[in-house]
Amino acid sequence: MEIRHGGPVPVWKQVADDIARRIKAGEFHKDDAIPSQTAMRQEYGIAIMTARRVIRDLQERELVYTVTGRGSYVRG
Numbered sequence: 001m002e003i004r005h006g007g008p009v010p011v012w013k014q015v016a017d018d019i020a021r022r023i024k025a026g027e028f029h030k031d032d033a034i035p036s037q038t039a040m041r042q043e044y045g046i047a048i049m050t051a052r053r054v055i056r057d058l059q060e061r062e063l064v065y066t067v068t069g070r071g072s073y074v075r076g
Helices: 011-024 037-044 048-060
Strands: 064-067 071-074
Touching: 011 037, 011 048, 037 048, 048 064, 048 071
Parallel strands: none
Antiparallel strands: 064 071
């Protein structure tokens, strides 16, 4: 996915929407780990704070849960 910097949609929202789409498409299943913050940085070219915001948004949408020190996983 190509991230559009400086557009009307914030970068964190673009990434969160892409991961949400991938979850809904079945690329990730219940209890599968989503990309780590480091993996998001590499895959999407985003900053660590942006990756944290992505995870927070996915938690707020109730699509993922986070286990401290382990990562974030798809809710059932």
